[in-house]
Amino acid sequence: MKDENKYALLIDAENVSSKYIEIVTKEAQTLGNVTIRRIYGDWTASAKNSWKDSLLENSLSPIQQYSYTVGKNSSDSAMIIDAMDILYTNDVDGFIIVSSDSDFTKLAMRLRESGKRVIGMGESKTPTPFVRACEQFKTLDVLYKNHHSEQKSSLPERVRKQNIKCVTPEKALPKEAQPITNLHAIKATVISLLEENSDEDGWMYLSELGNMIQKLYSDFDCRNYGFHKFGKLIESFPELQTRKDDSSNGITKIVLVRRREE
Numbered sequence: 440m441k442d443e444n445k446y447a448l449l450i451d452a453e454n455v456s457s458k459y460i461e462i463v464t465k466e467a468q469t470l471g472n473v474t475i476r477r478i479y480g481d482w483t484a485s486a487k488n489s490w491k492d493s494l495l496e497n498s499l500s501p502i503q504q505y506s507y508t509v510g511k512n513s514s515d516s517a518m519i520i521d522a523m524d525i526l527y528t529n530d531v532d533g534f535i536i537v538s539s540d541s542d543f544t545k546l547a548m549r550l551r552e553s554g555k556r557v558i559g560m561g562e563s564k565t566p567t568p569f570v571r572a573c574e575q576f577k578t579l580d581v582l583y584k585n586h587h588s589e590q591k592s593s594l595p596e597r598v599r600k601q602n603i604k605c606v607t608p609e610k611a612l613p614k615e616a617q618p619i620t621n622l623h624a625i626k627a628t629v630i631s632l633l634e635e636n637s638d639e640d641g642w643m644y645l646s647e648l649g650n651m652i653q654k655l656y657s658d659f660d661c662r663n664y665g666f667h668k669f670g671k672l673i674e675s676f677p678e679l680q681t682r683k684d685d686s687s688n689g690i691t692k693i694v695l696v697r698r699r700e701e
Contacts, residue, residue, distance in 0.1 A: 444471035444532040444556070450499070451516045454478030456618050457489040459537075459579040461587065463560055464497050466577050467535050471557060475525060477502050479514035497642035515542045522546055526553055533557060536573070541566035548572050559657070563619050570619060574656040580616035583643065583661060618663040620656045625664070626676055628655060633679075633698055641697035645670055645681065648696060669692055 533556030559573035562580045637643040666672040683692045
């Protein structure tokens, strides 16, 4: 059995809110074994108090970085230096960089040049160069908003009507959180890929289509659009149709997709 991939998790506490820690750690664990967990910031500042309870709970090693200049994120250089040290001195397969700062664009590119996977995590405001420099990018505020929306909708109706305080208040949610790549662009690309890569009957493997979309859009995640599976997202497009066939072993099912015949 192949060993899990090893990752280094580096968090820019100066640039990311502590409310995302649950999503960050959960997403990181799905990727593999997170052997290095470091979080950077000026821990003498009162603004970091919201992070302090999360450090022990999530086995994060705080790295102190004083703010030498007002208004300048001092964690950037420390994270970049540590990332390069880890690249050359530790046996890791990839890096998870948690920040919405475009200053990490060159770092992501350099790590990928060395054959490492780079997973970015940040808010939807993250500049496009950093998003595209990552192999995958998780949009934290969108995932956060959808996660809490699901939690609220799963409560009994009488509880929702009473507006019980245990439910995260709407004002705490990022109202402007939107996917970096909008659904219209995803649909247009899906249709274009089908036209270019389908067989003579117009069919294409759903898994192959999904892999192509992920390579074209590093920030693509069907959960950003309210779906837990890629197939469900595809089925929501009225222009498309899917079918299931038996695989060669006769046990599993393979799913194909094509444009719906008019």
